[in-house]
Amino acid sequence: METLPNHNKLLTYRALQCAAAELGVNVSDLQIASVSGGFSRNRRALVSAGDRTIFVKEVDVDLLPDAGERELAWLKKDYGVTQLLQKLHPQYVADWTKLAGDGYVLMTTSYASADGWLWQPSAEKFVAKRYISAVVAATRELENTQLADEVIEELQLQPFTTAELGLDDGIDRVIAEADIRRQLIDNYRTLLPEQSEVNQQRCQKIIRLLSERDKLADISAHAKQFAKQPENCFDHSDVRSDNLAFQPQTGELKLVDWNWASYAPRGSGATEFLIDMARHGQDVTPWLDELNAEMLAAFVGFYLIRSLKPPLQPGDNLRQMQALSAATAYDLLERT
Ligand SMILES: Nc1ncnc2c1ncn2[C@@H]1O[C@H](COP(=O)(O)OP(=O)(O)O)[C@@H](O)[C@H]1O
Ligand SMILES: [Mg+2]
CATH class of the missing domain: 3.90.1200 (Aminoglycoside 3'-phosphotransferase; Chain: A, domain 2)
Incomplete structure (x- = not known):
C-alpha cells in the first residue's frame, strides 16, 4: 500500500484488489481518478485498466464513527434495487453492477463526465x-x-x-x-x-x-x-x-x-x-x-x-x- 500513495487517498487496498480482479490486471496497473459530488462518507473513484473503466464505491469504516452497519446496509440495498431494476427498467440503471469485497465494495458501469455524461x-x-x-x-x-x-x-x-x-x-x-x-x-x-x-x-x-x-x-x-x-x-x-x-x-x-x-x-x-x-x-x-x-x-x-x-x-x-x-x-x- 505504501507504494501507492495517490491511490489510497481515494480507495483502500481492498477496493483496489476488487477492481483489479474485475479488470483482470494487477493492482499496480490500475489508474484511479476522482469524481465530483456525493454526500455520503464513502470512498469512491473511477478505476481504469487498458480501455476499460469502472466506478467503484467503498465503505471504509476508518472514515465512519461506527462499524459502518448503516453504510453497508445502504450499499447492499443500492446493489439489490439496481439488480431488480435491471430487469424492470434497464434504461434507468447502471447496465452492470457487482457487490464485492465482503459487501464493502460496489462496482458499476462508469458514466464519467469525460465521456459526456x-x-x-x-x-x-x-x-x-x-x-x-x-x-x-x-x-x-x-x-x-x-x-x-x-x-x-x-x-x-x-x-x-x-x-x-x-x-x-x-x-x-x-x-x-x-x-x-x-x-x-x-x-x-x-x-x-x-x-x-x-x-x-x-x-x-x-x-x-x-x-x-x-x-x-x-x-x-x-x-x-x-x-x-x-x-x-x-x-x-x-x-x-x-x-x-x-x-x-x-x-x-x-x-x-x-x-x-x-x-x-x-x-x-x-x-x-x-x-x-x-x-x-x-x-x-x-x-x-x-x-x-x-x-x-x-x-x-x-x-x-x-x-x-x-x-x-x-x-x-x-x-x-x-x-x-x-x-x-x-x-x-x-x-x-
Ligand atoms: N457510475 C458512475 N460513473 C461515474 N461517476 C459516478 C458514478 N456513480 C457516481 N458517480 C459520481 O460520484 C458521485 C457520488 O456518487 P454516489 O454514488 O451518489 O455517492 P454518495 O453515496 O456518496 O452520494 C456522483 O455525484 C457522481 O459524480
Ligand atoms: Mg449520491
Missing part, C-alpha cells in the same frame, strides 16, 4: 430542458413499478416519506416559538447577499412568511394533508442532480444511489427533483403541474427546522442548502 443540469438552456424532462418522465414511469410484498420487504422499500415529512413537527415549532422564527430570519439575512437573484427573492419571501401566522398555519395544515396521501408509488427518494447521469447526445438517463428507494405518494420524485432544479437556478415553470403541493408544504417546515442544526462538519454548507430548499419549496408552493 452530465452530473448537473447543463448551462445550455435547451439541454437543461431536455434533462429535466427526461428525469421527470423517468420518475413518473418508475412510479408504476409494482412489486410483491416479499420483494418490498426484502429490499426495504417500505414507505417512510409521509411519516417522516408530513408528520414532522418542524412547522409547528416555528409557529410556536418566536425564538426559532427570529433565528431563522437572522440566518436568511446572513445567507441572502451570497445568493443568486432568484434565491435572494426566495429568501426575502420566506423572511416575510416568518412573521405571517395565518400563512404558517395554512402551511402546517397543508403539510398534514400530505401525511394522508397513499404511498403506492415506487420512488428513488433521493432524486438530485448528483445522483443521476444524463447523456445529452443520446438522451440516456441513469439513476444511481438507490439506498433510499421506497414507496411514496404520487409526484414525490418529481417534486424533490424540481426543488433541487429550482434551487440551482433552473426555470421549472413548464413542470409546475408535476408538483405535489402537499409535499412542498411539508418540505417547508422540514427544511426550516433542520437548517438550524449545527453543521455536520465544520465549513460544510448542508444547513444553507436546507435553508434554501425551504425557501424554494415555499416559492414553488405559492406557484401551484
Whole structure:
C-alpha cells in the first residue's frame, strides 16, 4: 500500500484488489481518478485498466464513527434495487453492477463526465430542458413499478416519506416559538447577499412568511394533508442532480444511489427533483403541474427546522442548502 500513495487517498487496498480482479490486471496497473459530488462518507473513484473503466464505491469504516452497519446496509440495498431494476427498467440503471469485497465494495458501469455524461443540469438552456424532462418522465414511469410484498420487504422499500415529512413537527415549532422564527430570519439575512437573484427573492419571501401566522398555519395544515396521501408509488427518494447521469447526445438517463428507494405518494420524485432544479437556478415553470403541493408544504417546515442544526462538519454548507430548499419549496408552493 505504501507504494501507492495517490491511490489510497481515494480507495483502500481492498477496493483496489476488487477492481483489479474485475479488470483482470494487477493492482499496480490500475489508474484511479476522482469524481465530483456525493454526500455520503464513502470512498469512491473511477478505476481504469487498458480501455476499460469502472466506478467503484467503498465503505471504509476508518472514515465512519461506527462499524459502518448503516453504510453497508445502504450499499447492499443500492446493489439489490439496481439488480431488480435491471430487469424492470434497464434504461434507468447502471447496465452492470457487482457487490464485492465482503459487501464493502460496489462496482458499476462508469458514466464519467469525460465521456459526456452530465452530473448537473447543463448551462445550455435547451439541454437543461431536455434533462429535466427526461428525469421527470423517468420518475413518473418508475412510479408504476409494482412489486410483491416479499420483494418490498426484502429490499426495504417500505414507505417512510409521509411519516417522516408530513408528520414532522418542524412547522409547528416555528409557529410556536418566536425564538426559532427570529433565528431563522437572522440566518436568511446572513445567507441572502451570497445568493443568486432568484434565491435572494426566495429568501426575502420566506423572511416575510416568518412573521405571517395565518400563512404558517395554512402551511402546517397543508403539510398534514400530505401525511394522508397513499404511498403506492415506487420512488428513488433521493432524486438530485448528483445522483443521476444524463447523456445529452443520446438522451440516456441513469439513476444511481438507490439506498433510499421506497414507496411514496404520487409526484414525490418529481417534486424533490424540481426543488433541487429550482434551487440551482433552473426555470421549472413548464413542470409546475408535476408538483405535489402537499409535499412542498411539508418540505417547508422540514427544511426550516433542520437548517438550524449545527453543521455536520465544520465549513460544510448542508444547513444553507436546507435553508434554501425551504425557501424554494415555499416559492414553488405559492406557484401551484
Ligand atoms: N457510475 C458512475 N460513473 C461515474 N461517476 C459516478 C458514478 N456513480 C457516481 N458517480 C459520481 O460520484 C458521485 C457520488 O456518487 P454516489 O454514488 O451518489 O455517492 P454518495 O453515496 O456518496 O452520494 C456522483 O455525484 C457522481 O459524480
Ligand atoms: Mg449520491
